[in-house]
Amino acid sequence: MNARTRSRRSRRVASPWSATLACLVLLSPAGCATNPATGETQLALIGEEQEIQMGREAAAQVEAQMGLVDDPELQRYVSRIGQRLAAASERPDLPWRFQVVDDPTVNAFALPGGFIFVTRGIMAAFMSEAELAAVLGHEIGHVTARHSVEQMSQQQLFGGLAGLGAVVFDLGSIAQGVLGTGLSLLFLQYSRDDERQADDLGLRYMVREGFAPQEMLDVFQTLERVGEASDGGGMPGWLATHPAPEDRFQRISAAIEADTIRLADPIVHRDEYLRMIDGLVFGPDPRNGFFRGGEFLHPGLRFRMEFPGDWQTRNLAQAVLAGSPQQDAIIQLTLASQPSADAALRELAAQQGIRVASGSRTSVNGFPAAVAGFEAESQSGPIRGIAAFIEYSGNVYQVLGYAAASRYASYEGTFEGTIGSFDRLTDPSALAVEPRRIDLVRVDGRMDLQSFASRYGASADLETLSIINGVPEGGMLDPGTWKRVVGEAVRAGG
Numbered sequence: 001m002n003a004r005t006r007s008r009r010s011r012r013v014a015s016p017w018s019a020t021l022a023c024l025v026l027l028s029p030a031g032c033a034t035n036p037a038t039g040e041t042q043l044a045l046i047g048e049e050q051e052i053q054m055g056r057e058a059a060a061q062v063e064a065q066m067g068l069v070d071d072p073e074l075q076r077y078v079s080r081i082g083q084r085l086a087a088a089s090e091r092p093d094l095p096w097r098f099q100v101v102d103d104p105t106v107n108a109f110a111l112p113g114g115f116i117f118v119t120r121g122i123m124a125a126f127m128s129e130a131e132l133a134a135v136l137g138h139e140i141g142h143v144t145a146r147h148s149v150e151q152m153s154q155q156q157l158f159g160g161l162a163g164l165g166a167v168v169f170d171l172g173s174i175a176q177g178v179l180g181t182g183l184s185l186l187f188l189q190y191s192r193d194d195e196r197q198a199d200d201l202g203l204r205y206m207v208r209e210g211f212a213p214q215e216m217l218d219v220f221q222t223l224e225r226v227g228e229a230s231d232g233g234g235m236p237g238w239l240a241t242h243p244a245p246e247d248r249f250q251r252i253s254a255a256i257e258a259d260t261i262r263l264a265d266p267i268v269h270r271d272e273y274l275r276m277i278d279g280l281v282f283g284p285d286p287r288n289g290f291f292r293g294g295e296f297l298h299p300g301l302r303f304r305m306e307f308p309g310d311w312q313t314r315n316l317a318q319a320v321l322a323g324s325p326q327q328d329a330i331i332q333l334t335l336a337s338q339p340s341a342d343a344a345l346r347e348l349a350a351q352q353g354i355r356v357a358s359g360s361r362t363s364v365n366g367f368p369a370a371v372a373g374f375e376a377e378s379q380s381g382p383i384r385g386i387a388a389f390i391e392y393s394g395n396v397y398q399v400l401g402y403a404a405a406s407r408y409a410s411y412e413g414t415f416e417g418t419i420g421s422f423d424r425l426t427d428p429s430a431l432a433v434e435p436r437r438i439d440l441v442r443v444d445g446r447m448d449l450q451s452f453a454s455r456y457g458a459s460a461d462l463e464t465l466s467i468i469n470g471v472p473e474g475g476m477l478d479p480g481t482w483k484r485v486v487g488e489a490v491r492a493g494g
């Protein structure tokens, strides 16, 4: 749960483009245009202005939900590389924006209109500026080829993004792993052909700007290893949003070989890049909340709450979720967007498809609260639950506990116990918790990774060190700068 992600979260976003889209479909023959990047003829259902507006609004949601990494120097750096590549693209005049989101997964994504995000997780995995350029170039390719706008308009038609931020009652999806996937709804899915095209375009842009094209191959290898890693955390990442064509490596490798243009002095900028990510938070950030058994502690927001010990739990950017072992009950904790408990309860009651019983004013450990029972329909049948809104330290916390209506009685006590456990966090060690961070180490002689890991590997295992350094587990490190991870591992993901 991220302290910076509230306020804009559930503000309804009007979707003017869906209306525009419908008008175009219904009233006028669709226009066609030649795409400047791919040379292909495309149906131009959505004009550039609408494309930018779609992207801008979705980008605001991404920023609000995931939060940005609070490191102006790093943000400026990524922006500078991105802007260079975008200026070399066929759509230089889009309002390009490149930002690092505060997310530990290894991912990057592009929204229509030129709004591009990389996660701090992927930043930690790169070994050079040219690797960063390869991924930014690939994402720019999704925009210049208009993959992003096509994907998003399809999602709009199917109501994809509309569900974000709203309360979704879906017990059935627990079984399908809603606890494990979190934000994946948000991300656009591309076809393998789109991925090939984005790779080609990314290669084109990075070469135009003088970056060593071979670095793109290193990125493919790193991403593949992240996908296979035992500690993937079950979180959506690049592989979830990028169905990788099997021949990706070979295709680009052949393209590099075939390219007759040889760069005189290709840019890699390994040490420059590593300096930029020295100290970057690595893995989940416990300051955004972490579990200790069934206890959820949030140092940033200074509260604690007790979830049932044997439930499956997950701490996401915008919510904390707990699911019963029988997968027939959920408890979810979020920040309400309303300024008071009463207003937040009224907002819930105003949602379609939910019937809220008259609420009562009460208090939870001395904090003003409003509590009410509710009923709603879900895909898997009628559900019944209890909603509590607790005012604490300038925020309103929303706790929903719900179950299949027929099972509610057996969970009511558990829900009430969880709600009643909400309290101020005073444990000094929890308040002082710090995340793990990337730390640079200077290696003077050649050293095998195994020795490096046993000497510097206290906070990350051999596999992790191997992936983030781009070296096989049995490989050798040349003299130079390498990455380790420092700090105490806290099980923050749940």
Ligand SMILES: [Zn+2]
Pocket: 138, 139, 142, 190, 194, 195, 198, 242
């Ligand atoms: Zn892609």
